[in-house]
Amino acid sequence: MSEPQWNWVLEESIPSSLDAGHRTIDQLLNALTQWGWDGRDFFHVQMAIEEAMVNAIKHGNKESPDKSVAVSFRIGGNSVWMQLTDQGDGFNPNALPDPTDEEHLDQPHGRGVMLIRELMTTVAYNERGNQVTMHKVRSSDD
Amino acid sequence: MSEPQWNWVLEESIPSSLDAGHRTIDQLLNALTQWGWDGRDFFHVQMAIEEAMVNAIKHGNKESPDKSVAVSFRIGGNSVWMQLTDQGDGFNPNALPDPTDEEHLDQPHGRGVMLIRELMTTVAYNERGNQVTMHKVRSSDD
Amino acid sequence: MAGKRRIVVSDIGEVSVVRFIDRKIVDSANIEEMGEELFSVVEKDKRRFVLLNFDGVEFLSSAALNKLILLDRKAKAAGGKLKLCGLRPEIMEVFTITRLDRVFQIKKTEADGIEAFGL
Amino acid sequence: MAGKRRIVVSDIGEVSVVRFIDRKIVDSANIEEMGEELFSVVEKDKRRFVLLNFDGVEFLSSAALNKLILLDRKAKAAGGKLKLCGLRPEIMEVFTITRLDRVFQIKKTEADGIEAFGL
Numbered sequence: 470m471s472e473p474q475w476n477w478v479l480e481e482s483i484p485s486s487l488d489a490g491h492r493t494i495d496q497l498l499n500a501l502t503q504w505g506w507d508g509r510d511f512f513h514v515q516m517a518i519e520e521a522m523v524n525a526i527k528h529g530n531k532e533s534p535d536k537s538v539a540v541s542f543r544i545g546g547n548s549v550w551m552q553l554t555d556q557g558d559g560f561n562p563n564a565l566p567d568p569t570d571e572e573h574l575d576q577p578h579g580r581g582v583m584l585i586r587e588l589m590t591t592v593a594y595n596e597r598g599n600q601v602t603m604h605k606v607r608s609s610d611d
Numbered sequence: 612m613s614e615p616q617w618n619w620v621l622e623e624s625i626p627s628s629l630d631a632g633h634r635t636i637d638q639l640l641n642a643l644t645q646w647g648w649d650g651r652d653f654f655h656v657q658m659a660i661e662e663a664m665v666n667a668i669k670h671g672n673k674e675s676p677d678k679s680v681a682v683s684f685r686i687g688g689n690s691v692w693m694q695l696t697d698q699g700d701g702f703n704p705n706a707l708p709d710p711t712d713e714e715h716l717d718q719p720h721g722r723g724v725m726l727i728r729e730l731m732t733t734v735a736y737n738e739r740g741n742q743v744t745m746h747k748v749r750s751s752d753d
Numbered sequence: 754m755a756g757k758r759r760i761v762v763s764d765i766g767e768v769s770v771v772r773f774i775d776r777k778i779v780d781s782a783n784i785e786e787m788g789e790e791l792f793s794v795v796e797k798d799k800r801r802f803v804l805l806n807f808d809g810v811e812f813l814s815s816a817a818l819n820k821l822i823l824l825d826r827k828a829k830a831a832g833g834k835l836k837l838c839g840l841r842p843e844i845m846e847v848f849t850i851t852r853l854d855r856v857f858q859i860k861k862t863e864a865d866g867i868e869a870f871g872l
Numbered sequence: 873m874a875g876k877r878r879i880v881v882s883d884i885g886e887v888s889v890v891r892f893i894d895r896k897i898v899d900s901a902n903i904e905e906m907g908e909e910l911f912s913v914v915e916k917d918k919r920r921f922v923l924l925n926f927d928g929v930e931f932l933s934s935a936a937l938n939k940l941i942l943l944d945r946k947a948k949a950a951g952g953k954l955k956l957c958g959l960r961p962e963i964m965e966v967f968t969i970t971r972l973d974r975v976f977q978i979k980k981t982e983a984d985g986i987e988a989f990g991l
């Protein structure tokens with residue numbers, strides 16, 4: 470990471486349950502509030518981490534009690550950095566259908582990965598596709 | 612650190628206020644509860660971090676708004692590791708009077724550093740005395 | 754239905770206005786309950802005109818959007834109509850990004866929403 | 873005194889039994905308030921026999937111990953007596969480690985504490 474110093478860093482290995490995922494997300498959201506994040510920026514981070522967490526737990530680890538998700542969150546002066554690594558087989562995020570296409574528009578799934586991309590400043594997946602790294606730079610007008 | 616992996620890591624830079632200190636302690640205590648700590652072990656960690664935090668904020672940084680405390684907490688499988696670094700001048704923890712001496716027994720101060728030592732498995736201060744590192748191994752019978 | 758209720762339904766004329774108990778609608782056991790309760794409004798109670806009022810809802814995830822799409826299908830299958838209102842700007846943005854603002858009819862206020870049924 | 877109360881005093885015969893509102897007594901604005909309220913029990917209200925009942929208190933820091941030492945001094949200066957009861961084992965251990973179990977008279981139950989005044 471190029472950013473020299475973070476104000477808040479959380480690293481945690483959590484079981485593959487939505488409850489555990491949401492407890493960890495709440496730690497991030499509390500810290501963001503502490504560090505003055507609110508409004509749209511806060512919402513965007515909340516949305517991206519919710520989607521990424523649910524994907525890691527459900528699609529990645531398939532809620533297996535034998536698997537865990539490695540969580541790494543960092544809050545800096547004007548940005549937040551988030552990384553989730555699951556123990557699943559991964560996927561190819563570039564091969565997903567576009568949920569905004571007319572033919573997919575009324576499908577009851579397939580919007581999470583796209584929302585993460587739209588709401589974050591940068592998003593990267595590792596080669597295998599079991600690790601997502603998200604970075605959000607705070608907007609100046611918020 | 613020799614321990615290969617931590618289940619929960621928090622690193623944070625906090626302002627020199629007791630409120631901020633207690634918010635950070637609460638994050639640690641919540642995580643300890645999550646990871647199954649309770650009873651005496653939990654109490655000992657709570658006591659040590661309370662004393663060390665108050666010392667860093669009051670004696671170290673003298674509650675100065677220009678100074679911060681660097682906090683680092685790690686919870687592993689059977690131990691917790693805590694480090695606080697303040698921006699004060701430090702002190703010599705070995706030159707403190709023994710609060711259990713008859714002549715000091717009724718003094719309304721001077722028990723924090725001693726309690727930390729008694730309750731933790733190991734405690735180390737850096738040369739300057741502005742950084743305390745505490746390690747608590749969980750007791751097997753708890 | 755067992756457990757806590759996730760929605761509250763009140764009839765205003767022929768329109769059933771649905772409000773949400775949770776301020777955050779995320780993927781969890783609660784969202785399944787919410788889905789079942791919503792579906793029963795159109796399937797069991799056979800309400801034809803349903804207005805979802807999101808007033809007080811601060812966050813919803815794509816899992817919630819998915820439930821709304823299924824609800825819309827069920828409403829249409831039953832010959833009914835579904836509309837949305839009371840979305841805060843951040844949530845409205847999610848509908849815009851996903852283009853779900855073209856799937857759902859979204860009105861600003863509850864009054865606008867009720868009127869839009871043209872009853 | 874402004875703000876919320878930190879202690880509750882009830883008289884049982886000649887003994888004033890003090891209970892604590894907070895489950896955690898740590899260094900903060902609250903502990904200053906608690907100190908002032910405790911001191912006024914012996915200094916302003918002139919209660920001579922004071923029993924602190926720690927039932928429900930899960931944690932106290934050395935800042936709280938310091939307040940108790942000051943309270944003990946004030947009680948003695950006013951010709952009164954201070955006793956403690958209801959300490960959970962973890963807190964009792966703190967008194968043992970610091971040898972404050974030799975400074976304060978500590979009883980197990982409230983009944984034991986009241987009896988110990990020998991009135």
Ligand SMILES: Nc1ncnc2c1ncn2[C@@H]1O[C@H](COP(=O)(O)OP(=O)(O)O)[C@@H](O)[C@H]1O
Pocket residue numbers: 520524525528529530555557558559560565577578579580581582583598599815
């Ligand atoms: N962490 C992951 N591991 C494996 N597959 C994933 C992961 N995240 C997403 N996917 C795949 O990408 C698809 C699209 O995900 P998403 O856009 O979040 O929509 P949805 O979860 O509604 O299907 C998923 O259905 C799944 O096949």
Ligand SMILES: Nc1ncnc2c1ncn2[C@@H]1O[C@H](COP(=O)(O)OP(=O)(O)O)[C@@H](O)[C@H]1O
Pocket residue numbers: 662666667670671672697699700701702707719720721722723724725740741934
């Ligand atoms: N972080 C620190 N920086 C500077 N001085 C400290 C620090 N921690 C402790 N001290 C010194 O050690 C003394 C003893 O501390 P302690 O045992 O906690 O009791 P108390 O805080 O009641 O004085 C303090 O009065 C202070 O002079």
